[in-house]
Amino acid sequence: MSATAKAGQIGRSLPRLEGRAKVTGRAEYIHNLRLPGMVHGKIFRSAVAHGRIRRVDTAAAKALSGVFAVVTSDDIRKVISNPYYGPAFHDQPILAIDKVRHVGEPVAVVLAEDPHVAEEAMRLIIAEYDELPAVTDEVEAMTSTVIVHDALKPAGIFPDLKHLEGRKGTNVALDFHLRRGDVKQAFAEATHVFEHTFRTQPVMHTPLEPMVSAAEPGDGTLTIHTASQSPSFVRMEVARLLGWPENRVRVKTAFLGGGFGAKLYIKLEALVAALALLARRPVKISLAMDEQFFTITKHPSTFRIKSAVDKDGRVTARECEVWWNGGAYADVGPRVTQKSGFTAAGPYDIDNVAIDSYALYTNRPPAGALRGFGIPQLVWAYESHTDMIARALGIDPVEFRRRNILRDGRPQATGTVMKDAAIDKVLDRLVQRLGWSRPFDRGQGSVKRGRGLAVGFKASIAPTTSVAILNLYADGSCGLYCSTVDMGQGSDTAMAQIAAEVLDIPAETVRVVHPDTDVTPYDMATLGSRSTYHMGHAVKRAAEDARVKIDALKADLGVPPGSNVPLAELFRRKYGMQAGNIVGVGSFVPSYASPDHDTGLTPNATPFWMVGGTGAEVEVDTETGHVRVARLINVADLGTPINPRIVETQLSGGAIMQLGFTMQERMEFADGQLLNPNLADYKIPGMRDLPARIESEAVDAVERGGPFGAKGVGETATFGVSPAIANAIDAAVGVRLTELPLTPEAVYRALRKAGR
């Protein structure tokens, strides 16, 4: 435990504060929200991947009894003249304008009091398109003559995207380049050169609470209730679209029924805002499960990786080329491209590195952040590649990793010197838990056994800001106001523990006020495992500020500083009755240095490093290609966990999600159409898909820059799962899969191809 934690609130496995509400079914979600006078919106979506809109005929829909209105982009422009939004590019129209760019793109909306009527009317809308050729593959999009956007429209907020303004004739939304050392020379001098290409498939977050937003018009104001991970951004972006000051837009969230990156930035919020202003009454849109698949996905990717290795098995140079399939709208893809670009060469100490990372527009549903901001796609490639090299050189994969591992004090590819990144410790614990040096049962008959491991790391998204307010009420009780969204990761509980530690009170007595931009202060977003570190610092500072003010109040009243006069009594003495507040405020923004535009180098790429590794034992049925994961071990460096129990569930939960992306999930497209947008045909892991044994461990570590030694958790266990399993399959049966998912069919085909 961190030496600075003394009150016993840190490192405490306190059950989630909202646990009782969740087991009694009473937890509040936007899903439940109903507003007086509300109408429901149902979205009519494009059936073609790329086309000019010739005509949208809404007459029959409008004529259906019970329909309040049918809205197209012409109507939207009456309330928002330039209705394009996005966090990195202002490229996404609220409803399609002139063109559609992916199957499932929103084209029109029916409003009705009865959602069934809205749905029936939606089916009466007819749209005609002049179909255009579509580009769907990320590598083809580099050179395709099919151009998804006529001109690039970067959002003004990111200075490093400004140079892309107005660029024409390209699908490249962002390219990130990193050059370190002399790659050419190192390859010329290499004893061995290895080159492989890996691919990942389109998948979807599928939060079980599908995306949902409602907007309520007021007197010159607008309140948006939304299942969002980024309420502060929603307010800023909706205010920008409307040309209003931020104080006229209010954004409220509740618990989220899962987020995983799906509910970030703008999803339905701009649409319901425009609809509510048009309708002059509250409008709610609740997506059906299938519609989520058209709204946001995880980037499919292609990664070409090439390594130079010397005679001692040291990697001397690495070349990485990564293409990210961002779909029709950039969303946060350019950030994924850049931030993941920092670490594409893996957690190895390599002197000469070249990285080229491209965000591509294609005619697929947009891709955004999904639990790892691109990192799981990269680790999939570089840790598969690592094992393939070790195998080819006849070096044990653990030994090969140890020869090359990146240690604290050494510069990483960007030139940033590693600190508090327990990569070696994570590897050591995996090796110990797997019993790597002990003999291993290789299986019998047609069932072969193998084991594998993989280690990945991630730079935090920087620089980002969090602000927190801590309010001590007249009776001495405490309210904590922060815009971190609890979507299941347990942030309410962790933040309460941090505040409680500083105030020396039990964490369960802290009331955490949920995001409401009229009430809770700014936070960049709940994403990228940033909250524990960033909001954790802000909360700690807010509580420290409150303590300073309590001491000032004591001094004011002539009470000695060390005395334990209760706060309520201090207030009574000060105000003569139960009255008053003490308000502590804290904010945090870490230091950061933008990478050099040409070399991608920076002395300060991230405030902290996330490190996660996975070990897997598998059984492969060589007759069917079926792979059974017998054991899945997740080890991570999380600094000092604030709440060890919640952290452990975060680790196993993240690994299970990634297990789905590894073994079974894939959005299937044919002729531009998505074939499986439902949980019947798109199978997410259930109880029977679980490994027989699943183990999670946080290594003993401290993040010296973090609040009470802590850092982020949510994404870490996703890093190593896919390559650990592919490596184990290779160890079992000697075939190498380079594309996800690792389905029985893929394994079977690989076995047959290898003549096994």
Place this chain on the structure above:
Amino acid sequence: MSATRRIRFTLNGQAAAAEIGTHETLVEVLRDRFALFGARESCSQGLCGCCTVLVDGHAVSGCLFLAAAADGVKIQTIEGLASGERLDPVQEAFLECGAFQCGFCTPGFILMTRQLLDENPAPSEDEIRHYLSGNLCRCGAYPEIIEAVKLASHKVKSRTPGGAAP
């Protein structure tokens, strides 16, 4: 879709009645007429278990169960599981094991577990995995859910007369 009819049923132990559309599902009626939000529509296909309610003691997917068919039945939802402030042992076990993250799937898992333990008070881990395979948890709280079912099984045993002292 305008045909309506009146249904009467028992809802969490109380007599209830509602004017419903014949196309409406049970989960809609519970939500829109009774402000019960514990059964939640997610997949709408009977595949995730988020909308689970007990009809005459049997778990059904409320998203597929037509409200018209609820005439004359006994319905129990997650909201009716605790007796006053006292949680059901299954709820207690889920709470103690931290068997959820976002909590969206939790009522469905708890009701399915309730039914499992009514049928089989001491299920093996295999039986638990098999029985709960129709409920999905995207947060992946499965290891804790399995632990909670085992704990609930102990709690139920020790609460039953003749079982070990609580």
